[in-house]
Amino acid sequence: MFHRVDLDGFAVEAISRNVARVSYATSLMKRGVLISTTEHLLSAFIGTGIDNAIVELDNLELPILDGSARPFVELIQQAGIRKQRRPRTYLRIRHALELHEGDKFIAVYPAETYSVSYTINFPHPLIGKETFSVELANGNYFREIASARTFGSRQDEQTLRNMGLIRGASRENCVVLTRDSVENPPLRFADEFVRHKVLDLIGDLALLGKQILGNVVADRAGHAMHTALVSRLLRDQTLWEETTVEDQRHAVLTSDQALVGQTA
Ligand SMILES: [Zn+2]
Helix, strand or coil, X not given: CEEEHHHXXXXXXXXXXXXXXXXXXXXXXXXCEEXXXXXXXXXXXXXXXXXXXXXXXXXXXCCCCCCCCHHHHHHHHHHCCECCCCCCCEEEECCCEEEEECCEEXXXXXXXXXXXXXXXXXXXXXXXXXXXXXXXXXXXXXHHHCCCCCEEEHHHHXXXXXXXXXXXXXXXXXXXXXXXXXXXXXXXXXXXXXXXXXXXXXXXXXXXXXXXXXXXXXXXXXXXXXXXXXHHHXXXXXXXXXXXXXXXXXCCCCCCCCCCCCEC
C-alpha cells in the first residue's frame, strides 16, 4: 500500500487494478494520483518475503537510488521484518497461461515453487542473447538478482527526463550504454542486464497481491507484458488457486536467511 504523504496520505494499493502506465517503468494511478516506478521496491519486498507493508512517499516517483533493488533490501534488513500470525496466502498456478505479442512472449506454468526464466535479445556488443533462470529460494534473490541495475542509453535518459522522471543524477542510478560498451563500468555481473529484467518481472508480478507458486518464463517481454500477465491471471480464476503452505520450501527465503533485526 502506497501513501502519498504530500497529498494527505492518499492511499494507492499496489494491485493490478491500479496499473496506469507502463512503458519504461510501471506506474500506479488511482483517482488521478500517480505512483511511478514501483517495480524495484515491490521486487525487494517479494525478495525479502514481505507481503504486507505501507510505503510513504512525498512525491509521485519512487527514488531510483542505484537503479537496483539492493538499497531497498538493505534498508528492509536494517528496519527488520515482523512475522505475522496469519498464514501467508499464495497463488498457486494450476494451468499454463501463455501470451504472445509479435516476437515477445511471457507465460506462467504450474510449479510448487516460484521460479523465473528470462531471455533477452538486445542488439548491443555486450548483451546480445542472454537467458537467466532462478528459483526464488535459499537467498538466491539476494545473491543473484537484487544488485542488478537498470540500464539505458543517453537517448533513453532524455526521453525519461522529458516525461518528468529520473530527476536525480544518471551515472549513479543506471548502467549507461554507449554504442559498443558501457560509460560507467564495471558491471556487477557479466549478464547484469538480463538479471535486471528478472528483478523487474518479480516487481511487476507483485501486483498479483500474493506471492506466486509457479514457473514464469519471459522472452523479450517488458513492463506492459508483465502487467498484462498479471491482469489476465487475475481475470481467469480457473488458472490458479489460493493456498497457504506451511512448508518453508515454498517461501522465497527461509526464516534463518537475512531477516536480521526481526522483531517479535
Ligand atoms: Zn527496472
